[in-house]
Amino acid sequence: MNILIKQATVLLPDGTVKETDIAIEDDLIAKVGTIAPDWHIDREINATNKLVTPGLVNTHTHASMTLLRSYADDMQLMDWLQNKIWPIEAKMRKNDIYWGAMLAIAEMIKTGTTTFADMYADMEKVGEAVAETGIRAVLSRGLIGSAPNGNKALEENKELFQTYHNRADGRITVMFGPHAPYTCPPDYIKKVVKEAQSLGAEIHMHLSETIGEVENCVKEYQKSPIALMEELGLFDCGVLAAHCVHVSDEDILIMKKHDVRVAHNPGSNMKLASGIAPITKMLDAGICVGLGTDGASSNNNLDLLEELRLTTLLHKVNQYDPLAIPAAKGIQLATEYGAKAVGLPKVGKIEKGYKADLTLFDMSGTKWCPRHDIVSLLAYSANSSSVDTVLINGKIVLDKGILVTMDEERVMYEANRCAMNLLK
Structure with missing residues (x-):
């Protein structure tokens, strides 16, 4: 056409x-x-x-967490995860994942987002939602190696890749999704790397989000999360690293060496009081940085234009420099750089052939x-x-x-019904 x-x-x-x-x-x-x-x-x-x-590119989210919007707010990250989020997520079923994803996609399209990178469970249901709605997505099965189903989840990620990679007119690509160093022990990370490399897949992972995460990693392994992942060979796969709030100059050198791309989530990092990622240092080092919303339970919306504005303002005030992230650079992070961050070479510019x-x-x-x-x-x-x-x-x-591709009224009805049922 x-x-x-x-x-x-x-x-x-x-x-x-x-x-x-x-x-x-x-x-x-x-x-x-x-x-x-x-x-x-x-x-x-x-x-x-x-x-x-x-189109705007959301480089990091957990789409089906729209069902948990406003469910647990104003908490520390680990308290939020361990005592509120993980227990209710354990009650989620495939139907919940599907309608949560549909609600997320509706919100993202209506706010100008055309591509999103997602990490969660039962991702085949997210794949269904993506295929039906016409959005572009980079999907990964969230993997918690310390959980009893860690190996099963890894198999599910392999199946997701085999079923959905480059499907839906090429709109869907698939990565592997080890959650974080504190939930994925070294031996498990090695398994993930092996499986990803066997399929030619890249990796989407949370890294160095909080001070506590970094301190605990150094205490246990005598290395930062970034240095540990380098040692384990994770960066040999091609990596989209979410957050990277607490990274040292040495970490940044490692990230540049391995062409690690970063998903910057200012709204979520501010709300959870995780800190401010040094993205101007990363950009100066030649690291690709895109913007993400994180999940709607820690943001609490999926409006990437809002993240663009937060990014431009936050780094100005943090560095006492009105030129830290100018308007044009912020827009570039939300579009061209975001597309590069999620591994899409012909997305993010208005140019012939894109x-x-x-x-x-x-x-x-x-x-x-x-x-x-x-x-x-x-x-x-x-x-x-x-x-x-x-x-x-x-x-x-x-x-x-x-x-055009969704019944918005039905999506809201079904998503709300699923959310209320989770509370029973």
Whole structure:
């Protein structure tokens, strides 16, 4: 199908904006610029007064935790996990995972996200939801090696890879998901690495999220979590590392050496009081950093535009430097860098040959006036209520604020029903 996005204000790869057209052929951007008059058009989108950006990329979340939104708040991380989250997660069944994922996908599409990286249990149900809704996803089965089902979960991750990797028109890719060093002993990590390498899969893992995690790792293994994972060969697989809040200069050198990509989750890190990840040091070292929301039980939303704004503001005040993360850099982290972080080479830019994953923002509202600097307005002024239309893989999934591939009312009903049943 050929789609013409006409008279748009387009965010270009160099961070500037230009009024032009975008031609889409099937799942790819065919041209950015004046389109030949004889080019066949199946559908035209009038994008006058619309800003078109690459779709936002959520590099780290736990989609089905939408069922636990507002369930357990204002707690320390380990208290939150051990006494509230893990006990209720043990009651979750496949139907809960499916509807929790559907609710998450609805929220992400409506807030401009076109790709997400997910880690949880029963991931085949998330795969079903992704296939049905048209979103792009990087899925991994959360693995807790210290749990009685650790080996079974590893087998499930293998099956997930074999069933879903590069499926749904190539929208789904699969990684392995060891949870964290404190839940996955070294021998288990070695098993994960072996299985991932046998399939050519990469790894998505929480690393160095809290001070306590790092201190306990050093006490037990005489190494930081980053150094320990290097010793165990984890970084030989290609790694998306979530959080990386408490990393030393030596850790950053190791991460750069192995091309570890980072999912920065400012909202979750702030809410759980985990700390502030030194992402400007990482960026200066040449490490790829994308943005993530984490799960809706620790954020409590999946609005990546909000994470973009938090990122630009948080690092300014933390470093007493208004230039720490400028608006254009923040947008780059949310799009191009995010796509690289989750391992997708032709996603995240509005450029010929890239996937047609696009978000259209309606600039008619007061928050977009006056327009001295549209890039600045997107980062500092706009919010996700401006999201008008979303295309993923060349298909329209949100049309003027209406979900095309989902029954939003039913999704909310079923998700709420599942959440309430978990409390019984």
